[in-house]
Amino acid sequence: MTEAGADFSHAVEAEVAAVRRFVGLLEREQTILSHGDVDQLLELLPEKNGLTAQLTALAIQRSQALAKERLTDDPAGVAAWFAAHPSETSARAAWSLLLPIARQAHELNRVNGDLIQLRMRHNAQALEALLGSNDALGLYGPNGQSTTASSHRISDNA
Numbered sequence: 001m002t003e004a005g006a007d008f009s010h011a012v013e014a015e016v017a018a019v020r021r022f023v024g025l026l027e028r029e030q031t032i033l034s035h036g037d038v039d040q041l042l043e044l045l046p047e048k049n050g051l052t053a054q055l056t057a058l059a060i061q062r063s064q065a066l067a068k069e070r071l072t073d074d075p076a077g078v079a080a081w082f083a084a085h086p087s088e089t090s091a092r093a094a095w096s097l098l099l100p101i102a103r104q105a106h107e108l109n110r111v112n113g114d115l116i117q118l119r120m121r122h123n124a125q126a127l128e129a130l131l132g133s134n135d136a137l138g139l140y141g142p143n144g145q146s147t148t149a150s151s152h153r154i155s156d157n158a
Contacts, residue, residue: 007065008081009091015058016094019101022051026108033115 025048032040063073069084071077082092 007068008062009085009088009094011058011062011065012091012094012098015055015062016098016101018051018054018058019098019105022048022055023101023105023108025051026105026112029112030108030115033112033119036119 025044029041029044029048032044066073066077066081069081071080078095082088082095085091
């Protein structure tokens with residue numbers, strides 16, 4: 001196998017392992033979002049950013065390996081790589097795993113984004129109820145202090 005062929009094979013196999021870890025992290029993130037534990041969510045951020053950077057580097061490595069063999073980084077280029085390297089069964093197996101795992105990661109990320117948006121809308125509504133509609137609810141005055149029913153009484157001095 002050529003060096004570029006080995007590079008592609010190694011990149012795909014490493015990508016599968018990294019995407020699996022990313023899926024696990026997204027599943028943990030989803031659980032945390034469902035429970036509303038913001039502190040745990042913040043703790044995941046460095047790991048998520050690190051895995052994202054690793055996945056980007058592996059995708060670049062895969063693309064460069066294909067480019068060394070004058071192939072494009074798209075399904076046609078990958079199919080051409082497999083046609084040129086029929087004995088690379090481990091790379092083919094890794095590639096067939098990568099696609100569904102990547103789709104799973106994409107879907108988990110989409111759902112997590114929806115959960116984040118839902119939580120943000122909920123928080124915005126709660127803030128609006130506490131601060132924005134104080135006249136209707138009678139909870140807090142313009143100075144941030146709670147208002148009481150007695151502050152809305154008609155003055156005896158009128």
